[in-house]
Amino acid sequence: MDFNDSPEEAAFRAQVRVWLTENAPSTRAAIAHGRESEESIAADKEWQARKADAGYACITWPTEWGGVGGTPTQDIIFREEEEKLGLGSSIFGLGLGMCIPTIMTVGSDADKQRFVRPALRGEEIWCQLFSEPSAGSDVAASRTRAVRADDGSGDWIVDGQKVWTSGAHFSDFGLLLVRTDPDVPKHKGLTMFWIDMKTPGIDIRPIHQADGGSGFNEVYFEGVRLKDSQRVGDVGRGWNVALVTLMNERLSVGAVRGAAWRTLMDLAADVPGVEGRGSALQDGGFRQQLADYYVAAEGLKLTRLRSLTALSRGATPGPEAAIGKLVAARQMQDLAYEAFDRLDSYGIIVDEDSASAISGFQRNFFWGAAMRIAGGTDEILKNIIAERVLEMPLDIRVDRDIPFKDLPKGV
Numbered sequence: 001m002d003f004n005d006s007p008e009e010a011a012f013r014a015q016v017r018v019w020l021t022e023n024a025p026s027t028r029a030a031i032a033h034g035r036e037s038e039e040s041i042a043a044d045k046e047w048q049a050r051k052a053d054a055g056y057a058c059i060t061w062p063t064e065w066g067g068v069g070g071t072p073t074q075d076i077i078f079r080e081e082e083e084k085l086g087l088g089s090s091i092f093g094l095g096l097g098m099c100i101p102t103i104m105t106v107g108s109d110a111d112k113q114r115f116v117r118p119a120l121r122g123e124e125i126w127c128q129l130f131s132e133p134s135a136g137s138d139v140a141a142s143r144t145r146a147v148r149a150d151d152g153s154g155d156w157i158v159d160g161q162k163v164w165t166s167g168a169h170f171s172d173f174g175l176l177l178v179r180t181d182p183d184v185p186k187h188k189g190l191t192m193f194w195i196d197m198k199t200p201g202i203d204i205r206p207i208h209q210a211d212g213g214s215g216f217n218e219v220y221f222e223g224v225r226l227k228d229s230q231r232v233g234d235v236g237r238g239w240n241v242a243l244v245t246l247m248n249e250r251l252s253v254g255a256v257r258g259a260a261w262r263t264l265m266d267l268a269a270d271v272p273g274v275e276g277r278g279s280a281l282q283d284g285g286f287r288q289q290l291a292d293y294y295v296a297a298e299g300l301k302l303t304r305l306r307s308l309t310a311l312s313r314g315a316t317p318g319p320e321a322a323i324g325k326l327v328a329a330r331q332m333q334d335l336a337y338e339a340f341d342r343l344d345s346y347g348i349i350v351d352e353d354s355a356s357a358i359s360g361f362q363r364n365f366f367w368g369a370a371m372r373i374a375g376g377t378d379e380i381l382k383n384i385i386a387e388r389v390l391e392m393p394l395d396i397r398v399d400r401d402i403p404f405k406d407l408p409k410g411v
Contacts, residue, residue, distance in 0.1 A: 005077075009073055009074070009077060012074055012077055013077050013081065016056070016077060016078050016081045017081055019054060019056070020081055020082065020085060020087075023050060023054070024085050024087060025043065025046075025047060025087075031044075031089070031090075033090050033166070033213065033215040033363075033367060034209050034212075034213020034214050034215030034216070035213045035215075036091060036167075036170060036215070041091060041125075041170055044089045044091050044092070044122065045122040045123070046122075047087065047089070047122075048089070048092060048121060048122025049121050049122050049123070052066060052120055052121040052122070055067075055068040055070075056078055057096075057120050057121065057122075058096060058120050059071075059074050059075040059078060060072055060074075060075050061120070065104065065112070065116045065117065065120065066116065066117050066120040066121070067120075072305055073305065076301070076304075076305065091125055091167060091170070092119070092122060092125065094126055094127055094128050094166060094167060094171075095119045095124070095125060095126030095127075096119060096120065097248060098126075098128055098175075098245050098248045099119075099126040099127075099128060099173075099174070099175045099194075099245065100115065100116055100119045100120075100126065101244070101245075101248045102175060102192075102232065102241060102244050102245045102248065103115055103116065103194070103232065104116060105244050106192075106232055106233045106241050106244060107194075107232050108229075110229070111194065111232070115173070115194070124172040124173060125167065125170060125171045125172050125173075126171055126172070126173050126174060126175070127165050127166060127167045127168045127171035127173075127174040127175075127197070128165070128166070128174065128175050128245065129162045129165055129168075129174045129175060129176040129177065129195070129219060130142070130162070130175075130177050130242065130245075131162060131163055131164045131165070132144060132160070132161060132162055132163060133161065133163055134409060136164075136373070136377075137373075137376055137377045137379075137380045139177065139242060139246070140186045140187045140190065140239055140242075141186055141407075142160075142177055142178065142179055142190060143160060143179060143409075144158065144159070144160025144161060144162060144176075144177075144178045144179065144221060145158070145159055145160055145178060145179045145180070145182075146158045146178040146179070146180050146191065146193070146226070147180070149225065154227075154228045155225050155226060155227055155228065156178075156180075156193070156225070156226045156227075156228065156231075157223055157224070157225055157226075158176070158178055158193075158201075158221045158223075158224040158225075158226060159221055159222060159223065159224070160178070160220075160221050161218065161219065161220050161221070162176075162218070162219040162221075163207075163216075163217075163218050163219070164207075164216050164217075164374070165216065165217045165218075165219050166215055166216055166217075166374075167215065167217075168197065168204050168217040168219050169204050169206050169214075169217055171197050172196070172197060172198075173194055173195065173196055173197060174194070174195050174197055175192060175193075175194055175195075175232065175245060176192070176193045176194070176195045177190055177191075177192055177238055177241075177242055178190065178191060178192075178193065178238070179191075179404065180235055180236065180238075181235075181236055181404075182403065182404045182405040183403050183404075183405060184236070184403060184404065185399070185400060185401055185402060185403060185404065186399065186404040186407065187239045188236055188239070189236060189404050190236070190237075190238030190239050190242070191231060191233070191234075191235050191236060191237070191238040192231070192232040192233055192237075192238040192241040192242065193226050193230045193231050193232060194230050194232055195224075195226060195230065199224055199225070199226075200224070200225075201221060201222045201223045201224035201225070202219065202220070202221060202224055203219070203220040203221075203222070204217050204218075204219050204220075205217060205218040205219075205220070209366070210366055246375070246376070247319070247321050248321075260293075260297075260331075260332070260335045260360070260361075260364070261290060261293035261294050261297055261335065263360065263361075264290065264293070264335055264338060264339055264342075264361075265281070265290055267339060267342070267343075267358065268280035268281050268286065268290075268342055269281055271342045271343065280342050286338075286342070289338060293331065293334075293335060293338075296327060296331050297331070299327070300324055300327055300328055300331070303320070303323055303324050304324055306320075307320060307321055307324070319384050319385065319388035319389050320385075320389055322376065322381040322384045322385050322389075323381075323385060323389070325375055325376070325381060326378060326381040326382065326385070328371075329368065329371035329372045329378070330372065330378070332364045332367070332368040332371055333364065333365075333368030333369065333371070333372065335361065335364060336361045336362075336364040336365040336368055337365070339358060339361040340361065340365065343358060383395060
């Protein structure tokens with residue numbers, strides 16, 4: 001199979017390059033996770049709206065929702081060209097990659113009409129409220145609870161805590177997974193809601209990260225009132241809705257974010273080789289490692305294209321999305337380690353002017369470990385691949401048929 005651009009794809013790539021040349025902001029630069037500011041968020045929103053007006057915001061989405069019904073390959077082409085200019089943005093990733101696709105799949109017609117277009121245009125930002133102190137990789141162990149209000153209104157009252165919520169401090173809305181029935185096994189007693197992050201009773205506390213940023217948050221709920229119309233899917237079917245979100249999350253997290261192997265290769269050309277002879281590129285071992293990174297990156301790209309093709313045909317992302325996420329997170333971390341090994345003490349410089357060439361690897365060094373936890377740990381993803389892709393025997397799960405209220409805390 002030929003994976004080079006077809007004539008039609010080459011023409012589309014040329015069209016994209018022209019549009020980006022004419023429309024890309026000259027002063028815009030990618031902002032690292034946790035380093036967002038009011039100014040950078042405003043710039044991201046302006047750029048997202050400009051893309052939406054031109055039909056480049058969500059290329060594969062149907063025209064009825066603001067997309068152009070384009071192909072997955074066209075979407076990849078635009079992202080590749082956009083990222084070459086350093087214009088990638090993370091603040092819309094959760095919304096457009098996970099939350100809004102869930103609304104489009106499971107939400108009511110009223111919710112679709114209300115939320116899809118504003119999110120596509122960057123007017124509203126979303127977060128995902130799943131993880132808790134005792135429910136990380138085991139999302140179904142959620143203890144944040146929602147009970148019916150006792151005033152006959154049909155509303156729900158939410159109490160509990162979420163943690164590691166990316167972007168909660170600047171998000172407008174979120175998808176919230178809560179327990180509505182503790183008398184049934186844990187997977188059957190969950191319900192999903194959308195929530196306005198400015199609702200009274202919500203307390204958002206940013207978490208200071210090792211790299212100095214604050215992208216994650218603790219989110220506390222105390223007597224937060226939700227309308228039943230904010231429910232996404234049926235009562236007690238929240239796990240099924242969460243699976244839609246999680247599969248989209250793994251597809252999004254596993255996306256190819258630029259050719260980091262090529263950045264490492266370019267960097268190595270200026271790094272001395274063994275005992276100062278030539279450059280690192282003349283080191284046979286390094287060249288072999290670089291080849292392995294290239295092969296893995298191409299495999300990620302093609303696996304994602306396969307998943308996007310299925311999406312374009314109306315399918316829901318499947319368990320194979322776990323493959324991309326598993327490999328991408330590990331590769332991000334490995335590339336950072338390899339870059340630091342080659343750069344020696346120079347790799348720890350954090351001065352913005354001196355470290356501009358390696359700042360991406362510094363971010364990946366800190367972010368890589370988090371990526372191997374976010375969206376499911378490596379171990380969870382390997383189980384998913386083994387059981388749902390390779391159809392190997394299921395692990396024994398002693399909590400499968402036990403009512404949630406009877407489980408020890410943390411199980």
